Amino acid sequence: MVEKTLKNVRKSFLNYFENKNHKIVDSSNLVPNNDPTLMFTNSGMVQFKNVFTGLEKRDYKRATTSQKCVRAGGKHNDLENVGYTPRHHTFFEMLGNFSFGDYFKDVAIELSWNLITKEFQLSKDKISVSVYADDKESFDLWKKNYWITRK
Amino acid sequence: MRTIRSLLIYGKKITGLPENRIYKIATDDNFWSMGDLGPCGPCSEIFYDHGEHLKGGPPGSKDQDGDRFIEIWNLVFMQFEQLSKDKRINLPKPSVDTGMGLERISALLQGTHDNYETDHFKTLIKISSNLTKTKVTKENIASHRVIADHLRASAFLIAEGVLPSNEGRGYVLRRIMRRGMRHSHTLGSKEPIFYNIVPTLIQEMSDSYPELKRAEALITEILKTEEEKFSTLLSRGMEILNDNLSKVKNNSLPGEVAFKLYDTYGFPLDLTQDILKNKKINVDVAGFNKAMNERKEKTKLAWKGSGDQTVDKIWFNLKDKIGSTEFLGYEKKKSEGIVLSLIKKGKEVSEINQGDEGELITNQTPFYGESGGQIGDIGFIFNSNSNFQVVDTQKKLGDIFVHQGKLVKGKIKIKDSVNLVIDNERRANIRAYHSATHLLHEALRRILGQHVIQKGSFVGPDKLRFDFSHTKPIDENEIKKIEKYVNDMVKSNSEVRTRLMTPKEAVDNGALALFGEKYGDEVRVLSMGKEKNKYFSTELCGGTHVKNTSEIGEFKIVNQSAIASGVRRVEALRAEQLANYLKKKKQELDSLNKITSNKITSLEKEIKNLGEKPAVVNDLPNNEKIKKLNKQLELINIKLILKDKNRNEIKDESIKGLKVRYQLVKDFPSKELRSLIDQGKKDLKEGIVIVYTVVDGKVGMAVGVTNKLVKKYNAVELVKLGSKVIGGTGGGGRNDFAQAGGNLPEKIEKSFQNIIDSI
Numbered sequence: 001m002v003e004k005t006l007k008n009v010r011k012s013f014l015n016y017f018e019n020k021n022h023k024i025v026d027s028s029n030l031v032p033n034n035d036p037t038l039m040f041t042n043s044g045m046v047q048f049k050n051v052f053t054g055l056e057k058r059d060y061k062r063a064t065t066s067q068k069c070v071r072a073g074g075k076h077n078d079l080e081n082v083g084y085t086p087r088h089h090t091f092f093e094m095l096g097n098f099s100f101g102d103y104f105k106d107v108a109i110e111l112s113w114n115l116i117t118k119e120f121q122l123s124k125d126k127i128s129v130s131v132y133a134d135d136k137e138s139f140d141l142w143k144k145n146y147w148i149t150r151k
Numbered sequence: 152m153r154t155i156r157s158l159l160i161y162g163k164k165i166t167g168l169p170e171n172r173i174y175k176i177a178t179d180d181n182f183w184s185m186g187d188l189g190p191c192g193p194c195s196e197i198f199y200d201h202g203e204h205l206k207g208g209p210p211g212s213k214d215q216d217g218d219r220f221i222e223i224w225n226l227v228f229m230q231f232e233q234l235s236k237d238k239r240i241n242l243p244k245p246s247v248d249t250g251m252g253l254e255r256i257s258a259l260l261q262g263t264h265d266n267y268e269t270d271h272f273k274t275l276i277k278i279s280s281n282l283t284k285t286k287v288t289k290e291n292i293a294s295h296r297v298i299a300d301h302l303r304a305s306a307f308l309i310a311e312g313v314l315p316s317n318e319g320r321g322y323v324l325r326r327i328m329r330r331g332m333r334h335s336h337t338l339g340s341k342e343p344i345f346y347n348i349v350p351t352l353i354q355e356m357s358d359s360y361p362e363l364k365r366a367e368a369l370i371t372e373i374l375k376t377e378e379e380k381f382s383t384l385l386s387r388g389m390e391i392l393n394d395n396l397s398k399v400k401n402n403s404l405p406g407e408v409a410f411k412l413y414d415t416y417g418f419p420l421d422l423t424q425d426i427l428k429n430k431k432i433n434v435d436v437a438g439f440n441k442a443m444n445e446r447k448e449k450t451k452l453a454w455k456g457s458g459d460q461t462v463d464k465i466w467f468n469l470k471d472k473i474g475s476t477e478f479l480g481y482e483k484k485k486s487e488g489i490v491l492s493l494i495k496k497g498k499e500v501s502e503i504n505q506g507d508e509g510e511l512i513t514n515q516t517p518f519y520g521e522s523g524g525q526i527g528d529i530g531f532i533f534n535s536n537s538n539f540q541v542v543d544t545q546k547k548l549g550d551i552f553v554h555q556g557k558l559v560k561g562k563i564k565i566k567d568s569v570n571l572v573i574d575n576e577r578r579a580n581i582r583a584y585h586s587a588t589h590l591l592h593e594a595l596r597r598i599l600g601q602h603v604i605q606k607g608s609f610v611g612p613d614k615l616r617f618d619f620s621h622t623k624p625i626d627e628n629e630i631k632k633i634e635k636y637v638n639d640m641v642k643s644n645s646e647v648r649t650r651l652m653t654p655k656e657a658v659d660n661g662a663l664a665l666f667g668e669k670y671g672d673e674v675r676v677l678s679m680g681k682e683k684n685k686y687f688s689t690e691l692c693g694g695t696h697v698k699n700t701s702e703i704g705e706f707k708i709v710n711q712s713a714i715a716s717g718v719r720r721v722e723a724l725r726a727e728q729l730a731n732y733l734k735k736k737k738q739e740l741d742s743l744n745k746i747t748s749n750k751i752t753s754l755e756k757e758i759k760n761l762g763e764k765p766a767v768v769n770d771l772p773n774n775e776k777i778k779k780l781n782k783q784l785e786l787i788n789i790k791l792i793l794k795d796k797n798r799n800e801i802k803d804e805s806i807k808g809l810k811v812r813y814q815l816v817k818d819f820p821s822k823e824l825r826s827l828i829d830q831g832k833k834d835l836k837e838g839i840v841i842v843y844t845v846v847d848g849k850v851g852m853a854v855g856v857t858n859k860l861v862k863k864y865n866a867v868e869l870v871k872l873g874s875k876v877i878g879g880t881g882g883g884g885r886n887d888f889a890q891a892g893g894n895l896p897e898k899i900e901k902s903f904q905n906i907i908d909s910i
Binding site for chain 1 (some may be wrong): 195232
């Protein structure tokens with residue numbers, strides 16, 4: 001990545017996952033067309049809800065998107081904060097990669113680690129992670145010198 | 152040795168993260184679920200440490216929300232499925248969903264923890280600074296951030312066809328826009344600025360989001376109108392605030408007032424606080440919050456979903472099983488087909504019998520399924536021993552065509568061979584109305600402006616209805632021009648062309664795409680109307696259309712109205728249906744004219760019979776003529792009554808030296824009594840005038856007191872004394888003239904006596 005502009009970061013994220021056999025899918029609309037209970041699309045998974053629950057099938061099992069999102073109230077974002085903090089927005093784009101019954105934790109962690117440390121070249125020493133307390137599997141996958149049995 | 156080696160575990164290092172930088176979190180922050188039921192599972196979040204110079208602790212610590220450790224990526228592992236409150240199972244094929252904020256990671260990669268310090272936001276803030284003529288400072292940076300952020304949200308929402316309104320999604324948009332505009336006022340800007348930032352936003356983002364470019368005219372128009380409107384609200388809100396300063400007790404403005412300003416005039420709390428600061432007045436923040444919470448509860452209750460229907464599970468199952476229906480209706484009005492599915496009362500069945508109502512799906516069909524505003528086809532599906540009457544055709548999941556209706560004869564089973572025949576005459580009208588809709592759409596954009604976008608459409612067999620964004624009524628002159636455009640294109644007698652393209656090719660060809668609409672890999676593009684070797688209208692459309700524009704026939708807009716804030720509706724007719732409509736309208740007008748002409752003749756005759764000359768009223772419309780002649784007749788009647796001793800009785804008497812007139816008139820209009828009082832006062836010079844009239848059994852009365860006597864006698868009190876007796880309920884007026892009514896004409900003399908007694 002030459003210049004780390006917003007445009008280039010978006011492009012480089014999508015290309016990275018495209019090279020790992022993910023289909024680049026267009027952002028869905030802010031007004032969701034498959035969820036009458038939702039006011040605005042607020043995350044990348046909204047357009048894939050029916051795929052995750054198994055109702056709907058697509059001709060790909062891996063996808064990557066840059067999704068338009070609006071959060072203007074509710075638990076995620078209070079409109080009143082926007083402007084007064086460095087990171088609150090009403091409109092933002094969410095980058096994401098998705099596996100529909102394809103890869104799971106090991107590949108997901110590896111893909112994310114390589115993107116931020118190799119592609120984005122963030123210093124490893126600056127990275128920390130959180131895992132769910134009961135999720136030993138993820139803990140082990142993040143751990144240094146993690147050993148797995150060969151099947 | 153070999154065996155042991157083959158069992159050896161093999162080492163793989165993915166990350167090399169030391170254990171002390173993996174934080175175990177036991178709260179819901181690290182457990183995701185789609186809802187109460189459905190997929191769920193643990194999350195793993197990735198954080199970046201921006202350095203010791205910033206406040207904030209690692210994940211899970213008390214001060215984790217500081218600026219130092221920033222979450223950059225959330226990986227969700229959908230491992231389980233929650234089946235009921237207590238039952239959770241492992242998903243056979245677990246999934247992954249991740250989310251990384253683009254603005255946040257870009258900030259990080261550009262060496263800052265502040266999203267607004269990135270290239271994109273700096274560009275927008277620079278324009279905001281230029282337009283508001285304010286340098287960005289520590290004090291005003293929040294306002295510039297708000298302008299940049301809110302412009303983005305507003306532009307993207309408008310590009311999808313969301314318009315500011317007072318409910319639902321439109322209300323959220325309005326609040327965002329108002330809040331942004333208030334900040335531009337705070338920066339001292341008196342002119343609308345938002346629409347002037349749009350070109351920069353488009354330059355920044357339309358590569359990835361071409362909808363912004365397509366909707367540029369609309370975004371500009373809506374932003375400008377809303378900002379102009381808010382300017383007035385801002386000054387009105389200031390007036391309200393000043394009026395309410397009297398309510399201030401203990402130097403504290405009531406919370407409800409602050410909330411009203413917030414809610415109705417778009418004043419955020421901090422603006423109100425800021426204005427009052429100079430006057431050393433606080434705002435009752437607790438009261439404001441209370442009102443705000445009540446409002447939030449209400450909004451929550453009011454938001455009952457968008458009203459769209461969730462797609463029933465049955466269609467997903469059917470789509471897996473039978474795939475999509477092939478639509479033959481662009482070319483054919485009848486075809487054969489195989490019955491693939493039968494549905495009765497929402498459930499799949501293997502056969503339906505005579506009298507059953509239900510839904511029938513075939514492998515292919517000429518029936519158009521309702522979509523894009525075009526109504527579904529009706530017709531018959533039959534074979535040698537059965538007949539299914541189709542009353543509507545719907546499209547499910549994009550490409551399953553569902554025939555709804557009733558089996559009027561015989562029995563139909565799955566796999567039966569059937570004939571499908573649509574009502575072709577009805578479809579011919581629908582086709583013409585659909586093509587007319589395209590011409591109308593383009594004509595509206597040419598005459599009213601490029602901000603016109605389709606907000607809704609109904610294409611039926613007997614009319615068309617078209618809803619579009621436009622903020623004011625269309626005047627007669629514009630309507631004429633719009634109709635002329637459409638009719639000229641109809642008369643151009645030109646072929647309608649259909650092409651299949653990719654959505655990108657279509658847009659490159661100038662096709663008008665609907666906002667907020669999802670299109671597949673291949674789209675149909677309809678072009679029609681000849682204009683200097685080019686097409687007048689090019690639009691993406693899956694509907695059915697005429698082959699030649701001449702089939703549309705004469706076109707006319709017959710109705711327009713406003714259906715929501717910023718949305719207008721027009722209704723139009725064409726061809727024979729238009730002719731019938733106009734004929735009926737003319738008949739109605741003719742018969743109305745006949746009735747009013749007769750009325751005029753009879754009024755004129757009546758006036759002549761009374762020996763007067765009817766007023767000359769030739770230039771006026773009929774209803775005005777009638778009004779004028781009625782007035783003339785009334786005046787003649789008044790004159791006649793006053794001349795007729797049987798209908799006008801006057802008695803002047805003197806009571807203790809006070810002159811009192813009693814006057815009783817018949818059929819004299821109550822509203823004209825004042826003229827008799829005035830005449831009486833003139834005649835008596837000094838005294839009291841009491842007048843009664845009886846019209847259709849009802850009594851009207853009036854009392855007049857001459858000027859010098861009003862200190863002694865009050866007309867209102869006198870009229871009350873009189874009206875009591877004739878069954879009235881009081882009366883009113885001034886001390887020199889008062890009126891009342893009643894319904895007991897036989898008590899008039901007694902009423903008069905009651906007044907006299909008091910004198």
